[in-house]
Amino acid sequence: MINPTLSGMATYPFVRLEEARRDLVARGVDVIDFGKGDPNEPTDPMIRQALIDALPERAPYPLAAGLPELRAAAAGWCGRRFGVDLDPDTEIVPTYGSKEAIFSLAQVLDAQDNTVVYGEPAYPVYERGALFAGARVHTLPLVREHGFLPDLDAIPDDAAIVWVNYPHNPTGAVAPRAFYDELAERARELDFYIASDEAYTELWFDEPPPSALQAVDRSRVIVFQTLSKRSSMTGYRSGFIAAPPEVIDALKAYRPTVGTAPQEFVQRASVVAWSDERHVEETRARYRAKRDVLLPVLERKGWEVVASEATMYLWVVAPDGTVERLLERGVIVSPGEFFGPSGAGYVRFALVPTLEECERAASILEAL
Ligand SMILES: Cc1ncc(COP(=O)(O)O)c(C=O)c1O
Numbered sequence: 001m002i003n004p005t006l007s008g009m010a011t012y013p014f015v016r017l018e019e020a021r022r023d024l025v026a027r028g029v030d031v032i033d034f035g036k037g038d039p040n041e042p043t044d045p046m047i048r049q050a051l052i053d054a055l056p057e058r059a060p061y062p063l064a065a066g067l068p069e070l071r072a073a074a075a076g077w078c079g080r081r082f083g084v085d086l087d088p089d090t091e092i093v094p095t096y097g098s099k100e101a102i103f104s105l106a107q108v109l110d111a112q113d114n115t116v117v118y119g120e121p122a123y124p125v126y127e128r129g130a131l132f133a134g135a136r137v138h139t140l141p142l143v144r145e146h147g148f149l150p151d152l153d154a155i156p157d158d159a160a161i162v163w164v165n166y167p168h169n170p171t172g173a174v175a176p177r178a179f180y181d182e183l184a185e186r187a188r189e190l191d192f193y194i195a196s197d198e199a200y201t202e203l204w205f206d207e208p209p210p211s212a213l214q215a216v217d218r219s220r221v222i223v224f225q226t227l228s229k230r231s232s233m234t235g236y237r238s239g240f241i242a243a244p245p246e247v248i249d250a251l252k253a254y255r256p257t258v259g260t261a262p263q264e265f266v267q268r269a270s271v272v273a274w275s276d277e278r279h280v281e282e283t284r285a286r287y288r289a290k291r292d293v294l295l296p297v298l299e300r301k302g303w304e305v306v307a308s309e310a311t312m313y314l315w316v317v318a319p320d321g322t323v324e325r326l327l328e329r330g331v332i333v334s335p336g337e338f339f340g341p342s343g344a345g346y347v348r349f350a351l352v353p354t355l356e357e358c359e360r361a362a363s364i365l366e367a368l
Pocket of ligand 1: 037096097098100102123165197199226227228234238239
């Protein structure tokens with residue numbers, strides 16, 4: 001028999017978008033895909049070279065604790081970027097991208113028969129990880145009137161894990177630093193862990209967004225970082241968790257069983273990626289150029305762009321039928337309800353097509 005949690009699950013929404021894309025291509029339509037959030041930006045040559053240079057004749061199994069050089073690079077980056085002092089040996093563990101680590105957190109902490117809480121609209125993995133771990137889930141609606149931040153008074157007493165994700169996918173909202181202090185205070189009162197998915201902290205346009213690591217009390221803060229968006233390295237699968245020593249110990253005990261330590265040649269390339277900011281500035285400039293092409297035309301057409309302060313997403317209030325009308329013209333966007341009921345009435349543009357494709361999409365939008 002198949003695990004009922006799996007058979008009861010709806011198709012991962014992006015599989016449906018991929019099917020729509022293939023249909024369009026088969027009909028000879030020129031597709032511009034703003035659907036899935038997989039960056040098309042090139043990985044910096046310096047990072048690619050580091051991987052090549054590190055490729056050994058034989059690669060043994062990597063250890064779950066990761067290379068000391070990678071843990072040091074991750075801790076050093078947290079220090080420079082967020083002004084926090086982390087012990088690379090007791091407060092950092094490398095991950096195979098962040099998705100697997102996000103998925104399995106509820107199995108590592110005592111979430112069974114407790115509640116995992118997350119805001120919606122959301123990246124779907126918080127829910128799926130919780131369900132496979134036998135936890136209950138509780139969602140907090142993220143609405144425009146509250147800046148797409150959750151109502152902390154609505155966190156239930158039996159919460160074991162509360163997920164937050166700022167800058168937020170899909171809305172692009174940013175949490176102020178004080179939010180993390182309030183959340184940390186609530187975590188102490190109700191005894192839960194804060195799981196902060198920070199995949200997008202480096203894709204910003206005005207000011208660098210804060211991290212949950214900057215909370216005055218970070219004794220219950222677990223941060224998930226990744227090179228996927230910051231360094232356009234989705235396929236490398238490389239990230240890290242920064243957390244209190246007891247959580248890192250638990251992860252070091254759990255992760256060898258799952259076998260999710262990143263390959264050592266990827267870890268060596270990752271050291272280079274965490275140690276350089278120039279390529280990240282270039283990446284931000286590329287996303288900024290694409291925003292600058294799309295924002296004015298969306299405004300001219302009366303499509304309101306809300307939040308969207310950071311990340312590579314634009315969160316747009318769109319009239320009914322927008323997704324279909326765009327699809328007919330080869331422009332794929334994600335319907336907001338893919339990310340949860342509070343996403344209804346919005347569409348998400350992931351700024352992953354090339355600048356030239358964004359310019360073409362702008363003309364299509366203009367003529368719509
Ligand atoms: C909010 C959010 N978190 C985490 C991830 C996972 O990224 P990765 O596993 O590539 O680190 C993504 C990827 O799209 C995301 O959108």
